[in-house]
Amino acid sequence: MTAATAPSAAPDADTAIITARDVTKVYKQGKVEVLALRGVDLDVGQGEFVVLAGPSGSGKSTLLNLIGALDHPTEGSILVAGREITHLSRSVAARFRLTSLGFVFQAYNLVPVLTCYENAEYTLALAGVPRTERRRLVVPLLERVGLGDMLTRKPHELSGGQQQRIAVVRAIASRPALVLADEPTANLDSETSGNLLDLMLELNAEHGTTFVFASHDPDLIARARRVVRLKDGRIDGDERR
Ligand SMILES: Nc1ncnc2c1ncn2[C@@H]1O[C@H](COP(=O)(O)OP(=O)(O)OP(=O)(O)O)[C@@H](O)[C@H]1O
Ligand SMILES: [Mg+2]
Structure with a gap:
């Protein structure tokens, strides 16, 4: 496809990042x-902001x-950035997640013995990013989401919404091309959730980061540029704005 026929939603929306x-x-x-x-087909282009x-x-x-290659489909195929990920082994899948995407889990998945800062830098540390570089990337993001004075707290000393924000920072800190986020605003008040959405929209606009969310949040749905509706395991609507 040439640039002239590309959809207008995003600059690189004709370059597939997800093909299911x-x-x-x-x-x-x-x-x-x-x-x-039950037989889902989904195409997401680079730079889309999809819920x-x-x-x-x-x-x-x-x-x-x-x-996110956390599980295998029973049938069908999924390509992420042109790579077939349907049948990756556990270790290859883990490597793929570390290098290719950020994932925000519905249950946050923070490490209980690590502090807020250590949790946020965790994937960067796993990827071998040097300590000073990790600090440079992570601290401004934690400040941005209102956690700047909580760097040394452990997850059990933080509210659910604060833990959720650490999980988001952990997912975006390495500036992956693709961020998958499961209900990232579910436990946040509307102001905090608005700030987090601002941050993600900024990354989307400035770095072309592709975001795919699962969400019930009307504020998030209202600000997404594409809404894919699922019903009983099938795609029941696909609206671009
Ligand atoms: N590990 C599992 N074992 C068995 N059934 C599961 C498992 N995970 C999900 N399901 C079932 O698969 C269906 C889809 O679940 P899924 O978690 O994808 O829904 P969802 O749209 O994310 O829902 P929610 O909005 O509540 O998070 C549901 O019927 C659920 O009960
Ligand atoms: Mg869910």
């Missing part, structure tokens, strides 16, 4: 099978987890 084809996910619970995704919306249980987290 006929993705099915069946969870087995003993003899019971839960059909969480996956839809009722509880519609498959939003399942789809994010598959795109």
